[in-house]
Structures are given as C-alpha cells and as structure tokens.
Amino acid sequence: xxxxxxxxxSLIDVDKYFGTNHVIRKFNLNVKQGEFLTLLGPSGxxxxxxxxxxAGFEDSTKxxxxxxxxxxxxxxxxxxxxxxxxxxxxxxxxxxxFDNIAYGLSVKRVPKxxxxxRVKEMLxxxxxxxxxxxxxxxxxxxxxxxxxxxxxLINKPKVLLLDEPLGALDLKLRKxxxxxxxxxxxxxxxxxxxxxxxxxxxxxxxxxxxxxxxxVLEQLDTPDQIYKYPKTKFVADFIGESNLFDGTVLExxxxxVKMTTEVGEAQLQICxxxxxxxxxxxxxxxxxxxxxxxxxxxxxxxxxxNMIFVGxxxxxxxxxxxxxxxxxxxxxxxxxxxxxxxxxxxxxxxxAIGISAPC
Amino acid sequence: xxxxLHVEGxxxxxxxxxxxxxxxxxxxxxxxxxxIPALTMAGPVTIWMMVFVLLPLIYVVFISFMQRNTFGGxxxxxxxxxxxxxxxxxxxxxxxxxxKLAFLTTAICILIGYPLAYxxxxxxxxxxxxxxxxxxxxxxxxxxxxxxxxxLIGQPNGFLSSFLMKIGMISKPLDILYSDGIVVVGLLxxxxxxxxxxxxxxxxxxxxxxxxxxxxxxxRPAVTFLRITVPLTLPGIVASxxxxxxxxxxxxxxxxxxxxxxxxxxxxxIRNQFLITKxxxxxxxxxxLLVLITxxxxxxxxxxxKLDEMEVV
Numbered sequence: 001x002x003x004x005x006x007x008x009x010s011l012i013d014v015d016k017y018f019g020t021n022h023v024i025r026k027f028n029l030n031v032k033q034g035e036f037l038t039l040l041g042p043s044g045x046x047x048x049x050x051x052x053x054x055a056g057f058e059d060s061t062k063x064x065x066x067x068x069x070x071x072x073x074x075x076x077x078x079x080x081x082x083x084x085x086x087x088x089x090x091x092x093x094x095x096x097x098f099d100n101i102a103y104g105l106s107v108k109r110v111p112k113x114x115x116x117x118r119v120k121e122m123l124x125x126x127x128x129x130x131x132x133x134x135x136x137x138x139x140x141x142x143x144x145x146x147x148x149x150x151x152x153l154i155n156k157p158k159v160l161l162l163d164e165p166l167g168a169l170d171l172k173l174r175k176x177x178x179x180x181x182x183x184x185x186x187x188x189x190x191x192x193x194x195x196x197x198x199x200x201x202x203x204x205x206x207x208x209x210x211x212x213x214x215x216v217l218e219q220l221d222t223p224d225q226i227y228k229y230p231k232t233k234f235v236a237d238f239i240g241e242s243n244l245f246d247g248t249v250l251e252x253x254x255x256x257v258k259m260t261t262e263v264g265e266a267q268l269q270i271c272x273x274x275x276x277x278x279x280x281x282x283x284x285x286x287x288x289x290x291x292x293x294x295x296x297x298x299x300x301x302x303x304x305x306n307m308i309f310v311g312x313x314x315x316x317x318x319x320x321x322x323x324x325x326x327x328x329x330x331x332x333x334x335x336x337x338x339x340x341x342x343x344x345x346x347x348x349x350x351x352a353i354g355i356s357a358p359c
Numbered sequence: 360x361x362x363x364l365h366v367e368g369x370x371x372x373x374x375x376x377x378x379x380x381x382x383x384x385x386x387x388x389x390x391x392x393x394x395i396p397a398l399t400m401a402g403p404v405t406i407w408m409m410v411f412v413l414l415p416l417i418y419v420v421f422i423s424f425m426q427r428n429t430f431g432g433x434x435x436x437x438x439x440x441x442x443x444x445x446x447x448x449x450x451x452x453x454x455x456x457x458x459k460l461a462f463l464t465t466a467i468c469i470l471i472g473y474p475l476a477y478x479x480x481x482x483x484x485x486x487x488x489x490x491x492x493x494x495x496x497x498x499x500x501x502x503x504x505x506x507x508x509x510x511l512i513g514q515p516n517g518f519l520s521s522f523l524m525k526i527g528m529i530s531k532p533l534d535i536l537y538s539d540g541i542v543v544v545g546l547l548x549x550x551x552x553x554x555x556x557x558x559x560x561x562x563x564x565x566x567x568x569x570x571x572x573x574x575x576x577x578x579r580p581a582v583t584f585l586r587i588t589v590p591l592t593l594p595g596i597v598a599s600x601x602x603x604x605x606x607x608x609x610x611x612x613x614x615x616x617x618x619x620x621x622x623x624x625x626x627x628x629i630r631n632q633f634l635i636t637k638x639x640x641x642x643x644x645x646x647x648l649l650v651l652i653t654x655x656x657x658x659x660x661x662x663x664x665k666l667d668e669m670e671v672v
Contacts, residue, residue: 055571055575056574056575057571057574057575076574077571077574077575078574078575078576078577078578078579078580082575083575083576084571084572084575086568086571086572088566088568090566090568090569090571090572091572092569092572092573092587092591093569093591094590094591103573103576103578103586104576104577107573107576107577107578107579107582107586108577151572151576152575152576155576155577
C-alpha cells in the first residue's frame, strides 16, 4: 500500500491499437508523487497517446491505468482527477480569460465569490493579473500558454499532464517558460507528466525522463543517468550525440573488457555484455580522442574528413574504414592535423559505455 | 487585417525607411492595377443585380405607394393606404400565422438537423460526404412531385390512414390534409437540407480539443454541449435559422399543395393579390413587408456574426 500511494500514476502492461496499428506495446510506467516526469521520444513514438490515455481521451486496448492506486480505465475524462495543458492551448475562444480559468470551478458549481478569489490567485500565480477581461485571440502565444496552465491548475489536480505545451513558442520564450513551469511545479508540489520531443527541454526540466521509441519504453531514469549510461542504442543516439561501434565482446579481463568491431579492436570498462555476445560501444564526442600513432588496446583508425566550428566547439569528423563518420568535439581547434591524414581513435576506459544488442 | 498591416509597416520603418516607402508605393500601384480586372469580374454580376433585382425592387416599392384602379391596373396617385390595410385584423392574422408556422418549421428543422449534422460531422470525411449526398438526393426530385405525394399519403383514403386503420391504431380516417400540421410537414421536407448544411459546416469546423478541454476540466457531456458546442457553432445555427425561416415565411406553393386554400399564409396572400384579385399595389406593400422582415433577420445575423468573428476561427 505504501508503495502504491507513492506512485501517483501507474501504467501496467498497457497496449494500445489504432485499428490494426500497434502504437503502445506492453508499456509499464510508475510516476512518483510530486515528480516532474517527461515522456521523450521522436514524433509518432506514442508519447502523446500515453498522455491521452492517462487523461481519459483515449482508451487503452489492454492493461491497467491507475491514478492514486485506483483503476481509471472505466472513468470518463471528466471523472478523473487529472488536468491537461493542450499543445494548441484549446482556450475557449468565446470566453474571456476569467471565464476560461473559472470554467473548471463553475462546472462544479463552486460559489461565485470563491471562484473570483481563486481565479485571482491563479492569475497572480501565472503573472497575468489584470488580464481577466481579455479574449484569448487578443493575447500572445506566451500569454495564452499561461492562461492554459492557470485553467488546468485551478481544479488542484493530483497530476498535471502537459502535451508539448511550449511547442508553438519561439526559442527565447520557450526557455523562459521552461524555468517558469519548473518554478510552478516546485511551488505547488504537483506531479507533472510532460510530453516533448525536445531532448534539451527534457534534460533541463525533468526529475526523470522516460525515453520512448515505437511505443516501447526504452529507458526510464534521471537525465544525467540517461546521458551517462544509455541502455539502448536508440537512447544513446537520441539523447545527445554518440559515436556507436557495433561489435562482439572478446573477453572480460578483470576491469577491462575487450571488444572487436568491424573497424578494429577497442577496450572499455562498463559493459553489461557477456563474453562472446554482441554489443555496441557508445562514446560521446566530447570524450573521444585521437592520436597520430596507435594507442595500446585500440586499433580503430580513420581518415580526417574536416574540422568545423559548430558554435561553442570545434568538431572533427573522421571517416572510418567502413564509411562510418566518427565525431570528436574539442573546445580548441587542433592545428597539428590536416585533412586526409590517418588517425587512431581511443578514449579513457571509463568514458565508454557498452550497450547490449537488442534480443 | 488592415491594422495588422499597418503595425507591421510601422515596425519596418524603424529599421529601413526605404523598404517601407517602397512597399507603400507598390501597394498603391497594385491597387490601381487591380481595379480593371476587378471590374471585369464583378461587372457582369453588378449589372445583372441592378437589372433583375434592384430595378424591380424599386418598382415594387414605387407601386406599393400607388392606388389600384377598378380594372386591376395601377393609378399613379400617391397613397399609404396599402400599408394601413395590412393592419386589418384579417391580414394581421395571416401574417401572424405565417410567422408562427415559419417559426415552428425552423425550430423543428434545427432540432432534427443539429443532431444529424453533428452525427455526420463526427464521421470520417469520406463517409460524411456520402451521408451528405444521401440528404441531397431527395432534393433533386421536383418539389411539387414531393408535395403532392405527401398530399396523396395524407388523403382520408390515402396510405397513412388506411395503414393506421389496418393495424388498428385508429378507427376512422385521419383528417390531416389541409391542416396547419401537414403544411409544416411540407415546409420541413422542403427546408431540412438548408438547415443541415450550414450546421454541418460549423460543427465540422469545431476543434475537438475544445470538447476535450471541457471534459478534462470536469464538465459532463451535457454541460460541454451547452457551454462549448452550442456557442461555438452559433454562426451555423443562425445561418440555418435564416436559410429556413425566410423562405418558409414567403413560400406559397406548400400551403397551396397541402393547405388547399384553407391554410392562408402571407406567400399565398401576395400571390392572390397579384394574380387573382389583381390588387398589385397591396401585393407590393405585402412584399415590402416580407423584404423588411428578411432585412431584420439579416441584420440580426450580422450582429451575431460580428460578435463571433473574433471568437471563432
């Protein structure tokens, strides 16, 4: 029971079909009380569908959905203690800001003066005092966004569901709203389930991230753990940038694991893959190194393609013998090397991560 | 729109005065260049409207203030008698009944049309097109044929009465022909598609996210319908009301075919003035009354539409 109360939303073995299209596959997820959890994935991965199933707009084909330990599959959206901030805001165009925010209370027949007080409180919370009489079409995207949040929060939901709420805003406003949302979440201590395809947004805001691909939960962890220890090739590739080398484990020699790949041999420390099994080495561009002479334990080599300035750092592209382009990021340009020169790739053993091949 | 352009122009001027001046110049030039094609496109319609709508209308207004002569012609002497005659109880009764039946027809059209339009609008667009087609097909049958078939069905020895007598629901033939009720049925059958199409258009445009948001905030379906769906589809409802009410008010062949002269409506009254009693001036004044009612309805519509312009879209 104690564990159940801690999980404010649970999805247990949830499947969802649209016709014959299997969009969510045996999905399991527990959302903790008070956390900021992000569903992250490319478009079409099913993240919005999951959110809509929690909200009650979409039925699950199989499995259980629980809110506060109580099954909700048979409850309609208006019976569930969750509220949603829509991607398009969906502010009622025929109502003023006041009426929009008051809607959740007025359909519950809350007394008028209490509604007034709570709307006022909400407007202060989202810093829109004085906008009561405005109509949504007279407001900017950022203001509409705030109204949508206030409208969803006025019912004091157990969980706030946010479906790419910042998608329509420009970069600067988006950054500002990210901080704002995080502040609100901390202040109100409400659980947020947030859907986005923007990994940077997910990284900066979330307590935990659920990376989803093709309707499958790839990994659920804190942002830094996901970055440091991606569990699947998809996660390694989708979160940040990675150099990925497929290969086979030759041996576990104490701390050191030796692997052979299509382009040469390499070593690493952290590797869940057993001897003789296939796996992938993941090395982030910022920890990848190269030298003009071979380094012990590494026989990966390639030819320098070019070096480009990418804003904050210099990126060197190295074409491996099988055509794969390895990326090396450095803060300072390397003036020693020339295009077409052969170099040998290596890394500090603890900087590489081994990933098991999918079963 | 114009104000948005203006703001944009002003904003540009801050940065590059040149570009703003050029764009103003270009705009004026464009306006001049557009004038001739605009005339060629709008011209024929304008001429058509002047010759076949405006001029006849002016003529009707003119003769409505003239006197009738004894031989069914017009005496060109000014009078307002044609309008004061409308105020006689016998005519007021006809007008009142016309308004009542048109109103009843409109109300039933909306009550039947709205759920149907809603049902169709929520279907996938291919199926929706087919369903709309099914509503349109009966419309391609001649109206008089349809009306007289209703007349036949409604006869005391017609299909409806004999069927109901056979199954024992009634003991003697129904006396429904030439009643207000059957006239309303006839009006309904003639007008229903005009109600459904604008309703369909506005319901189809309604973003489902509004309904989801309402439900999400705790509103039961009935509350969502009354507070979100109806207000947001109001332009469609008003358009339907106008498209049904105005023709129903003036339609004369429906009471003719189904009312058998017993149900006198304003449309038949006007027809009688022109074709039977040959009192053109009085017919004209009654026609002007109809036009005024129509204008009033349209004015109401623009009021509602204007309120709505900034809300919907």
